[in-house]
Amino acid sequence: MTGTPASWRPFAGDLLVATLFAPATDTRRRLIVTFGHRAPDPGHLPPAEPVKRFLRAGWSHLHIQSRWNDWYVNPETEALCTALTPLTARFRHVAAIGFSMGAYAALRLSAALNLTEVIAVSPQYSIHPDVVPFDRRFHADSAGFDPNLGDLARHARRGLQGVVIHDPFRPLDARNAALIGAVLPELPLCRFGFGGHPATAVIRETVKFGAVQDLILGGDASRARIAALHRDNRAQSPTWWRGLAERAATTGRSRLAALAQSRASSLDAAGDSP
Incomplete structure (x- = not known):
């Protein structure tokens, strides 16, 4: 694929923006969803970039961004869900990849996105002090965070395939992963020892995260395959x-x-x- 892929914004609010990139030939009706990261300098939105690996394979790509480090829970969350639900329903397979804040967003928005599978790397269960009083890392982001609007037990989609990846030697990440596992028991936990936060350091240093993307493209992003990817490469x-x-x-x-x-x-x- 050459040139810039066609794109449009199915949602463009003051706080949240969603950009859809279309492949050169859309024959598979498959969609990958990604999310903007928690920013050191929030308040602006960088240009959305397509994941060309998926576009080349005939997938569409939806990239969702939040202007502030509000973990995608704000006065526009429900409007975003309303806009994206009929859009994503057109696809027969919808996968999402997220890291930390984006991993939480993938779970929180999973029902609205009609997700089939998710790769959530080091997600939070919540950032609200009343919900996770033991984890103060992101309490500074929680001033406007509505714990009901952000409740995974209420809003996440049941029956998701995929995996929650975390570093078991990061106690706070492990505790958040356990809470997620309790409300989404069908979504297995996968331990990336010494992977950090988010738990991808070992993969980035060896086979790169594109290897995980390739498992999604190949239809086998199972816990066993993803765990093996980490285990087989950690010695390097x-x-x-x-x-x-x-x-x-x-x-x-x-x-x-x-x-x-x-x-x-x-x-x-x-x-x-x-």
């Missing part, structure tokens, strides 16, 4: 070895800590070589 990730070294040190396994740190240093040095 310096971040994974550093995480193992830190974990071993804190649990008194000094020999393992030294070996893991040595391996991380070797991989770092190999990466720095011309």
Whole structure:
């Protein structure tokens, strides 16, 4: 595919914007949905960019953005849902990928988007202090967050395929994942040890996240396949070895800590070589 793909905005509010990109030939009636990230400088919307990997495969692409770090829960949320539900109903398969704030949005909007499957990386269960008092990381974003409008138990779609990916060594992420698993028990949890937040560091350092996208394109983004992707490549990730070294040190396994740190240093040095 060459040139700029055709695009239009099925929703354009002051707070939320959705941009739809069409492939050169739309024959598969499949849609991938992505979300803007939590921004260090919120208040403006960068230009939406298509995921060309999916467009080349004949999928359409819907990108949803929020002007502020409000986790997509604001006075325009319901209007966005109303606009997108009939649009996404035209597709026979709708998949979504989200990271952190975008992962929460994928779950919260899953019913309105008619999602078939979701890859949610390090999602929150909520950011409201009354709902997750144990997790203060995003309380600064929660001033206008309506806990009822943001309630996954009420708004997420049941029967979703896919996976919730998290780093089990990030206790707050693991706790949010467990809460999500309790309200969406059919959506399996997948542990990406030492992946960080969001839990993709190991994948980014090795096969890149495009490998996960390829599993969606191939129709096999199962928990088993995604877990294997992480497991089979972690030995080539310096971040994974550093995480193992830190974990071993804190649990008194000094020999393992030294070996893991040595391996991380070797991989770092190999990466720095011309």
